[in-house]
Amino acid sequence: MRINVKALLPFIITVLFLVIFILSTVTQIASHIKLGLDLKGGFEILYQVKPVDSKEKVTKELLLATERMIEKRINISKVAEPDITIEGSDRIRVKLAGVKDQTKLRELINQPAYLTFKDEQGRIVLDGQELSPNGASIGYDQLNHPEIIVKFKDPAKLKDVTAENLGKPLSIMLDDKEISAPIVRSIISDGTSAISSENLDSATEMKDLLNAGSLPAQLIEKQVNSVSASLGGEALHRTLFAGYAALALIILFMLITYRLSGLIANLTILGFVYICFLLLDWMNATLTLSGIAGFILAIGMAVDANIITYEKIKEELMDGKSIRSACRNAAKSSFPTIVDAHVTTLIAALVLMLIGTNAVKGFAIVLMMTIIVSLFTNVFGSRFLLWLLLKNNVFQKASWWFGIKSGQREINNFKRRPNIVKRRNRYLVFSTLILILGLTVILIRGLNLGVDFQSGTRLDVYVGAKFENSDLTRIIQEEIPSVKMKPVVKYGENGTSATTTFSRPIPIHQLNAVENKLKEQYGDQVSKQESTVDPMIANEMVKKAGYAILIASVGIVLYTSIRFHYLYGIACIIALFHDILLPIALFSVFRLEIDLTFIAAILTIVGYSLNDTIVIFDRIRTNLRKTTIKSVSDLEELVNLSLWQTMRRSIYTVLTVFISAVGLLWLGGEGIHLFSLALIFGLVSGAYSSIFIAAQTWLMLYKRKFQYEKAQ
Template sequence: MQHSPIRAIIILLVAVLGIVIAMPNFLPKDVQASLPGWLPKPGLVLGLDLQGGSHLLLEVDRSGIVEQRLSDLRRDARNVLANQNGIGNLITTDPATNSIYIELTDPSQKPQAETALRGLQNTLSNVMFGGTGVEELAFGETADGKLSVTLTPEGITQRMSSLVAQSLEVIRSRIDELGTTEPSIQRQGDTRVLVQVPGFGDSQRLKNIISQTARLTFHMVYPGMSAEQAEAQGLPAGTMVLPTQDGTKELVYEDVALGGESLVDAQPSYDQQRGIPVVSFKFDTRGAITFGEITSQNVGKRFAIVLDDTVITAPVIQQPITGGTGQISGNFTTASANDLAVLLRAGALPASLDVVEERTVDASLGADSIRAGLTAGVVAAVLVVGFMVIAYGVWGVFANVSLVLNVILIFAALSLMGATLTLPGIAGIVLTIGMAVDANVLIYERMREEQRSGKSPLQAITAGFERAWGTIVDSHLTQLVAAVVLYFMGSGPVQGFAVTLGLGILTSLFTSYTVTSYQVGLWYRRVRPKTLKIQHFRFIPDGTKIPFMKISRYVIALSIIMSVISVGAAYFKGFNLGIDFVGGTAIEVQHTEGPADVGRVRELLDGLELGEVQVQGFGTPEDVLVRVQAQEGGQDADQAAVTKIRDALAGDQYEIRRTEAVSGTVSGELAWKGTIAVIIALACILVYIWFRFEWQFALAAVTTTSHDIIMTIGLFSLTGLEFNLSSIAAVLTLVGLSLNETVVVSDRIRENLRKHRKMPLPELIDLSINQTIVRTSLTQFTVLLALVPLVLFGGEVLRSFTIAMTFGSLVGMYSSVIVNGPILINFGLKQKSDDPTTPANKEKSTDGATV
């Protein structure tokens, strides 16, 4: 409580910096642009769910890479054997073993053939492991004397990783060509690329531009034989059959006469003679020379222009083209010609990319989400701030000042990190508002206890801060463990929630202790009160002697029954799983002319033959949620389903506001990662509490937390609330919240074990619970004050999340107060010996040193 100029300077500096860094994010764009150069630029980015836009998770097509690599390998093997060494051969491909097999017409040439084939070995560098090389090919011989060349698994993996790195630059170039602002393009593991484009609502066009390989090649058409004849009689050596845009087929040479890598420009244009959109292209010097040679040597022959293994056009070469320019004509519209020009200018993707996750949010829905989040935040803040003043008077004002600074510091930290603020992120901040005053309540309640024990006001204030600190750290760290696990195991918006929750936990350690203690010190030196009137309102009176242990057997029996019901419901009834876990497409539509008619929407969609289609009300009376099972045929079929639904509903004045499509691969991964996340969180907390307390406390804490998880999961099953990725976030957050209460009670039990060595253990646990229940009820109420506005005003997207959090927090209080004590006894917690020299009592023996 002594005045410290250094502490005052630190608090003032942190507060000013926090305000300066956070403030620009809340100013209009024109005001931001006019800010002085020395001020930090706004670093906080709104997520797609708040400003609208498109989110795509793309995955390199492994089978496509292997197929293309085997095709190239077969061509290269034929070239080195027949063309360069005159070795006759017959090559077959086996996709099942990722191999090609070479049968020689003259077996005596086998040594020479083996030497030639080994020259095809390609060593791929592995940058992540010090530049070590990975051999792509393995050579061998079959039992019947054929030579084999096989793609190694390590080589395939390394090639995929390299192709992802190359794809990032191509995708960035393509998106830049579209003129969009602030796109986010990130690598996800070895095989995936995450693309987020704010403000770009046409996800189909974006997907077409990003995921299309756009590999442009030029091939000579095989003369004198049609594709149909070749398929009937057998393909001539070195040829292949490719489809055309108009549904026919062409027989072309496998060898690429000229590749699209020689292009330097491509522009949409218009053929005046034929009156159709075309794409004009221009080669570099080398490409122009090659193009001139090909057209000069093949006048009167057909020349196929191939895009992604589809023949766009195959005109007859009328005359040599020596200028290095030409044009591509096909079934183009003006828009498709422009998109093709964009693709060709940006370059071809080195491999095809499949869309495994797609989310699109309309800008109007983003504005609604911002409004919902702000409303929930303002209401929660007003309720929490008002309650703290009612409950603690001037002490509540101290807590509220710390709370305001805490929120400012969260936004400042997010801005410095350049983080993305999502709707779940706003929910994390709102939840932090309810949780941040928990430390202040702990301190204040400890002060009241110290004053009742006969200490002077100054001694009570000092002891309150000192003796509450250990409990504050323990409770905050258990919540932080859950937030960290949530960040590393979650994805997208869930990570946004984890970031804001984690930052709020860290900043509240500073504001609730350091800032509040400084305010209290200033007040005490000015007022010098003879007694401390800290609390003005409480739910439970002081000095309660509720016999919790006497009713414990009934409570445990009730918990067992509820747990069995929850597990039984989960096993027999199951869950209303969201697309995060089952795959498929969710489409939010809004009726633009009054309330939606769910029955009419079902009627319009029944005849589309899309498999299982669920239609339900969603949020406001105008909104409807349509869920469609994953379609056979992959991403293209899923997108076709969305188009069918859009067309079917367009005539009845429905517009699509949001789409989410998740492949079966990703949904399985999310379900597995969610399960692992909960297990890891429980394991980490078990280790931490075991280290800080004793093994009985650790096992009891994990048992009560598991009880809360089972109850919450039972809620999802019994009520039919949608269980999705945000539900896992709710469960993990509840792990932290539940343990917060459990740690406070356990900490008091541990303290009383040292203080009341001869008190029977059930009485001691009753005493500990009654001593902490005033604080528990108050902090739980402030959390509910933050959660209820999220339920009412946070929007339908967060509804299942916030309901689960509200239910889980109540169950967490119940288990921490009533269930935890009997479990401690059953796990064999013992009273301390009176001898302070025994190993069990070699901890700090002085009363004031306990935490």
């Protein structure tokens, strides 16, 4: 077939303009997107605020005062853009990225900075509350040694104290630690006193600390996530590489499978990525490792809309329609299915955002954003480009360009396929056995819960050199004795990183001791990453995880029941139970750790696994409207026909997301490996349940309804 190139000029010019514009600006936009602490190093700590006086209660005023004081402490360290938020009635969360010396800053935030002057009897005669605002400054003694000059609000009081202690030592204490004990040589009447210091850096830090003021309350660390810059950089590099590989495979798959329309889908993917970058920049969002993982998965999900539309175009073409008519009918009939499929994932993402922790919220926000963007780019954008391509009737007949062989027709093709419905009892029995086996395994072996759900400390170490697990275990046990820990496991490129988990929270000074010991043996490149969860927080997370799964499942089932029929909703409940239980059972069998990323994966499965189910249900509903059912055999034939009509698109839609998940598992950072594996288990389980559980369950339920109505 000859192609009129002149008629294609509007399409070619539009595409070239968009591609050149995107490629010329995307780098600058991407450079503005902020990276989270898990990618460039830093820490996130959830503090519980307790009054200094145990008889007092935590008030809003106390929380606000403590928040301001924490910000002042952080400003001393010159860390940019601290994120400090009050949570609940007695908690403050602090997130800091790009921190070079995490230990020093954590000590600075926690330090009460309570300055006292004590006489020989140990009585407090002066304290920091009596200092003038910003009353500390740097000075130098007669030998040019740096010292801190402090000025008091009431000079008369300092005069009285020095008069009473003339010729006697006066201990200057900071948080009950003596920093100086000068002998009072004369009565001080000008209201200023000097505190000696070892060096200028120490003097400057104490000056800033005293000017910031003492903490109005105690801060207790309840949850800690710290990441070194080296481990964060490695995770970023590996996850981005996984994204590039997955994107390349998806583009190749769409091009080979759908040819010219696949090219349009790939162009809409380019637009999808660009608009997502624009929104992230506009929202001033911070991109975390889980957010990047969600973005990579979203690329696979975005082309689902293209697949659903293009498969419908193929059906229309094989029915003998013209290309323009096929595209018009496919766009109209596929849009409700696409929206329904996206809404189920959107419900799960919304629950993740509302109930999940901060680490999971980043993933949920990215997922929600990408779902909405994909509707504009991969639905409306794809339609626009198809319209430009076809408006001048360049392609008048179905051909190789649209993946249709000359003379290929759909009529009766599917009726000759094997009868899936006929063997439904076998599939349901097999699925029931799997569920029973899964429950049995979980009850017998239990779950390998991570620190997120049973408290403790997970320690990740970047060694940067070859090492033996036994050597790391020995060093750790020397510094942290008498604490139960899991075996040390190697990971990362060339196995230069390791991880282990302790049964209880480990204090920061012991973790620092481990890091210092490893540096002595392997070099200064050694760095650590810590995740500590208090038992109280772990219990709260268990409840949140349960509520999240329950609420998301109920919301999706209700939506399906409203959009279709309550029988479809019942079938969805059974399929969802299967899809949730199977990954949990497999994690139990292989003793894989269940943490918050696993829950994020389960909720993604809850939303996404029903995509195929909705596509199948939509086809069953459409066929029911077109067909008069006279017998049970007619009903069975209709369901079997619907399954085969949607089989290819069911496989393809799962395949694109499967490519993304496998890319993350194989090439991505260690922090998202278990997330990716749980997602893969769920995708396989969801694809199976859509065809062999949900559709078969609906058939059994509808058959009873049909027989009952027929008997009336």
